Amino acid sequence: MPLGVVIRKTPGATRWAAWAWKAVAVLPGAGPADWRVLRSEGDVTEYHAATPTLELHGADTDAYVHGLAAQVPCIYVVLRATASTEGAPFEVLLVTASPYEAQDYCDSGEEIVEKVAMPEGLLAWVSEFVDTHHVEEEFKKRRRDRVDIDVVEDGVGDPRIHQMRDVFRSPALQRKGRMQ
Template structure:
């Protein structure tokens, strides 16, 4: 399931080409991200998007490329919206333990506007993490959307084993970040669809509610 452990120091990239911090990457697992596109009931919006599932060991797929349809219904479609590398770090085992104490444990998917006219998607997944503290950091940035999905059972077992092998208790010190609240992770608060929706065109001369002359 995982790549062979790395001995060197890797740099975590934030998806925008800038490393967040250097830390030892110990394990890697490829994870497919399933995004749901659902018709919106909002008068000015066409679709709502949110991640709904993760696939452990999924084949490689560029999130900025084509998305094959995984399933569909009357007003929704599920896409395999790319495969990302889930990285596990020794220094993040505290966050993993918090995650594993939840029912169910979750993966956190970071979504971002590609801001590229050659990418035919309004939003793309750029990172998946099992650390709720890292997810909160991205959420606090205000520029990304962060949504949880249930962690596949095989990844729960793998992460639990990773924590047992690598966690070292640290002396208590006050954290700078806010306490993790699983009810608040996700742009939509309680797990509703992220409001990453394409605006419908307004009739000429019409003003949206709240517009001022």
């Protein structure tokens, strides 16, 4: 589903940042846009920055269930700052309904991830997808491997072997002339 991303530009709160930018809304089913001004009041301007496609995948339904269970279900907008001094200050990389995927982008520190509340129609669309494709997996407790921790590996750490390249060769095999 195409989602238009609305970004608001407001005056900066400090002398080091002239402007503050924030994703504030998504527009389900929006047409293509390239930083088109939607509204301007004084120093505050809202732009329809881009229209990326929201893709839902059957393998990610656990993440969607987690996101829908939040107090306010959200869409995550991933932005990357551009080097351009003229034109668009950010590139909209993607929109996702998966909080896990959004977390992956937060980990790198290269991108800006903004949470935007899901509109009702989009919430219904994602919920229907989850209802259709989600299969609850039964929890299976892993059993520990039965490994003998007292096993001595032949030749490892043996002070009688002097060459580093032969650390796995057994000294008993060296004496009998069965070297490989």
